[in-house]
Amino acid sequence: MSHYALRLEKVSKWFGGLRAVDGVELAVRPGERRALIGPNGAGKTTLFNLIAGALPASEGRITLFGDDVTRLAQHRRAVLGLTRTFQITNLFPNLTVLDNVLLAAQALTPAKFAMLRPLGRFTDLDARARQALAAVGLEDRAGATVRHLSHGEQRQLEIALALAGKPRVLLLDEPAAGLSQAEARLMTALLRRLDPAITLLIIEHDMDIALEVAQHVTVLHYGRVIADGPREAVKADPTVREIYLGA
């Protein structure tokens, strides 16, 4: 019996009296492209934070390829192959684009403890970093300082950072946030090009992008899953339409 790439069982998170995430059940197969949608405040980013380990779950179980990670610290989940990007761009602003990705590339290797050898000697890390940059189309900007990149380029770099670590499960938090129409189209193309071996879970506010990239959709509302299934079925679901059109 093969494992789900990511499995959430009755996962909840409450802050005082507020239930931000309420009894969420989620089962994502390896290689699946799953979109997580829902109106603002539905608890999507909180759910991501729970999966990634940035927030501890109040209740429930989270498993990654069969391993229980519920109590595992955030950085250890990354070691197991779970990576996330941020909705509000979270890069290393005063470092170069290449350095940003190098940090991602060396994160899960013992090289990060090397103190007496210059970075330039680690050619395999350099190659891996440049590969990730090429995958998102930023190979020409390797020497630029991140602070000076355009918003669109920074969103691309967000993904490059996630890819450099060779993740098994990738959580993308609104990758198209703040992008123009043209940039969003490029982003969608980028996402569709991603290695099919990686399992993707995407939060996306823009329904069109979400449904284009993902075959399977989970809808969240007030912290609860209210629909879960193939995209055509969810698109046609009357409750979902009500939430999006009625809201």
Add this chain to the structure above:
Amino acid sequence: MRDRRAVVVGVAVAIAAAALAPTLSAYPLTLLTQAAIVAVLAMSLDVLLGYTGLPSLGHAAYFGVAAYAVGILATDHHRGFLVCLAAGLVLATLTAAVFGLLAIRATGTYFLMITLALGMVVWGLAFRWVSMTKGDNGIAGVPRPDLGLPWSLGAPLPFFYFVLAAALVAWTLLGLLVRSPFGLTLMGIRESESRMRALGYNVWLHKYLAFVISGAFAGFAGVFWAYYNGFVSPVDVQLVTSVETLLMVALGGPGTLAGPALGAALIVFLKNFVSVYTKRWLLILGAVYISVILFAPRGVLGAFRRR
């Protein structure tokens, strides 16, 4: 790859200093020696502050602990240079290792406060543990090391070369550190701890290592300070010393290594220059501090801005 310029300039400065030294009289020579030692101290703080983004106001503790180790061992126990050096380094590193466990959980202002308090603990010990440290009187008569060389290190010129060599060793090691993958990790932590965690780094561990390494190099400077000054006292571990060190880093440009070294030289020369004309060094230091923060904000605060 990375700022080769700094290395070139630094080497050039060192060569120039070495070449000029024989032409200088004793006083400027001792100032240069002092600047070299304090530069190592400033660079050690830069690793913690400029590269990792942790503002410590207690750095004099590790400097002073090593100086005291030398002071005690070289006078009452007549130990040679290598023993004193080893003892100073070990003691400074141990102190940083213990203090780091307490301080590294905190960030920003809270971290500043804790390091300040810990620094004062060391000062208090220096002041009150009279049986060990001779308290306010300090430990006098620290002899220059006898390395069996044909030139006595009691003379300013040979001692200057001795210190210069040590400073270059420290600078080389620190330079390698900040250009290594570990150095990049520290900068990543400075820029965004949350991202580093998400990428898989054990941020606490790296910060702790930076803290201990930084303390060790501060101790290295402290060892040479004891020999330079011939005298170790609570002044070496007092808050003002930590404050001066922080200013050296801020003034020179945090996160560059060369900047703080320059800042150290500037402060040493300024202090000695000012002392000739007025006793109001602290007043001027304070004013310089406030001016740097107000008018050179990117230099000072650019390093502090983290997510």
Add this chain to the structure above:
Amino acid sequence: MSLEFWIVQTFNGLSYGALLFLLASGLSLIFGVMRIVNLAHGSYFLLGGYVGLSVIWKTKSFPLALLCGAVAVALVGVGMERLFLRRLPGQTLGQVLMTVGFALIFQDLALLIWGGDPYSLPLPAWLQGVVTAGALRFPKYRIFIMALATVIGAVLWLALDRTRVGAMIRAAVDDAEMAQGVGIRVPTVSLGVFALGALLAALGGVIGSGFLGVYPGLDFEIMPYAFVVIIVGGLGSLPGAMVGSLLVGLLDNFGKALFPELAYFTLFAPMALILALRPTGLFGRT
């Protein structure tokens, strides 16, 4: 160690704690509202002592010395906040470093104006002498300090808890952005709290000069005590400052009496314990 020893040391510790409360409460409130640690706080204590001293030399009036010391330094605090700290809105670390610069300036100015000799505040007649209880003698001045600190503590507590201004301060401590959002003028509250903190510290300085004395270096010597109080008690918490200052006062006193050579080291233990077990302090917010 006789019972007398314990009683006397406890008394001394509590009276020292009372003094520390005056110093630390202001620092804690300043942190709570402005998120900065005022490293010139020890300087306020020192300046308060010196000003009080000058006033009592000129006028022989103890109440006047208290008033002038407190007000003069409060004004200094206002000046510092308005003219300097406010230039770096939001940059807490820059502001903290600025206070360091001021601490150096104040220290040197004090040396310039009052010289290097240590002084002690000449106590008014009604505060001199001791109160005897059996074989024990308790200095009246220390009793006065405890009484005054208790009154001030009670007033602060009530003010914070019951008055509208107090509610505004508590709101700003809790969430400055939200407070601003509901119409509370946070910059004004910050200024007020900063001035209040300076006033309390200076008051502590005047009073402290009666039994600690005033001398160059007192400012930096007393600061770690304030820090340990608020690390132990919790940043931004008034009850924390109360409990913390009593604890620190007692520990320091017993430490000095039992292990005189270890000085600040006796503070090190509780601070380390708290940092290890409960980093936000006894009453701190997580």
